């Protein structure tokens with residue numbers, strides 16, 4: 001099936017080689033790009049442009065940029081919280097006590113001179129790694145504030161520079177005292193991708209806050225009470241614990257549910273163990289069996305000794321660890337008869353032992369990502385990828401699933417490249433286009449500053465959006481001509497790393513994969529970010545703890561993600577565009593099945609293929625939709641169901 005797809009595609013390729021490519025001047029090219037950029041995938045790519053280096057430097061001058069405020073931090077000093085808010089002296093700083101390394105602690109210690117505090121600028125006071133930490137910080141220190149403003153903006157945080165473009169949330173809080181004279185303000189920047197929170201403050205509240213509602217931190221007695229309950233019943237829910245606390249008359253200062261949840265979460269996380277035996281037991285209990293529920297997670301690729309006992313490595317260089325998980329439902333996405341690229345990517349900071357997680361999945365023809373399998377691995381060598389792919393291959397064979405991947409999208413990683421090529425000789429390894437751009441940005445010093453935007457945004461994208469080798473050569477030659485005068489070293493770098501025959505990673509142009517196949521790894525990267533955001537809350541877990549999380553993840557996606565889109569879904573914009581060009585005068589018939597759109601693109605009326613770059617990238621284009629509309633007009637229409645006309649009542653009224 002996959003080989004069929006490839007050969008069909010090669011035909012497009014070769015037919016184009018024969019045809020004389022149409023000369024399109026550069027401005028026309030840009031206009032065309034703007035024509036059909038309504039798809040969500042396209043919008044993500046457009047955003048990478050916004051994040052280019054010179055735009056970033058403009059954004060950095062914005063007062064709201066945390067980097068900027070951090071710089072100001074060194075010249076201005078924050079007032080001492082304790083001296084300005086009398087009632088706050090009794091609160092114990094739970095969050096910073098537990099995170100002695102966070103910036104806030106050191107800042108508060110060094111900046112104790114209230115006189116030099118600047119009232120005009122925001123000063124960073126805290127950096128949180130997750131929502132719980134943030135909530136706790138506010139509960140303890142700034143319970144007297146309320147949110148007045150919250151909106152999304154492109155993330156400008158310095159440490160996000162090397163990630164795909166994403167949003168951050170901007171939250172503004174003010175003092176509850178409602179006095180005009182009080183200029184106290186809090187600003188929270190929350191990166192949606194990394195789930196990091198940066199908290200800034202401006203000015204201080206003067207005077208007592210006794211009338212303002214504020215909740216204190218949880219008392220030691222209650223904390224101990226909760227821990228005693230969990231020790232007896234490890235599965236008990238925070239709600240039940242709270243009910244017990246509320247009914248216990250000995251305990252004063254009843255806590256909020258959120259506070260109980262925090263204590264439970266912390267305790268459970270600390271006590272999840274690091275033992276190999278526990279993991280072995282878990283694997284033993286969750287193997288594949290006949291008639292297993294299709295949503296139930298199970299381990300595969302498991303090593304056993306002569307007696308059938310499960311063997312797992314401890315993660316050392318001598319004994320690599322591999323724990324592979326999937327479900328029958330997720331394996332439906334493995335079927336190579338479906339259309340769409342496979343994706344593989346490693347993600348980090350999930351497991352305390354610094355083991356990466358391999359995520360393997362598939363994008364459908366609507367660009368949506370579908371999980372297939374997870375693998376906790378201790379290493380990312382060729383043998384580890386071989387082991388993983390082999391496990392999948394054997395499992396597919398056992399279950400009668402056809403698994404012969406045509407296209408795998410990955411970043412520049414030799415280990416997974418070599419492993420895939422070894423096991424699947426016909427596979428094409430596609431290079432993630434975003435990573436080509438990111439890597440080129442790292443070489444931007446080879447380009448004169450005023451040309452960086454042009455080369456890194458426009459030129460690379462133009463090379464990416466090519467429909468054939470000839471088409472690529474045409475733009476490449478123009479590009480080289482431009483570079484030889486302005487940036488010959490960059491041209492050499494681009495060729496050597498991303499275009500030369502000696503490079504493994506040359507397949508990042510849209511003509512390298514069938515129409516509509518994903519050419520970037522951003523779907524899998526956002527999926528990985530969602531694991532951290534929605535499942536682990538950016539807390540690192542033990543291997544055992546993370547396996548339990550993986551069960552949750554696999555169950556969740558098995559139950560909720562049942563639809564794999566096998567045909568591209570045109571955007572509304574493309575449909576509207578198609579409507580406006582659905583006229584026979586735009587098409588000229590060349591042969592029985594071949595039509596030409598305005599003399600530019602040639603379409604096939606049998607399967608409605610088009611040779612334009614939009615069709616190759618998204619799997620649909622306005623030309624194709626227009627021709628299809630016209631062909632539908634040639635057929636008899638279907639009359640709508642008989643029945644009372646919709647506006648019959650109105651007619652009655654009038655008569």
Ligand SMILES: [Zn+2]
Nearest residue numbers: 155157160191
């Ligand atoms: Zn960010």
Ligand SMILES: [Zn+2]
Nearest residue numbers: 175177182205
């Ligand atoms: Zn105030």
Ligand SMILES: [Zn+2]
Nearest residue numbers: 432434435521
């Ligand atoms: Zn990527």
Ligand SMILES: [Zn+2]
Nearest residue numbers: 610612621623
């Ligand atoms: Zn087209």
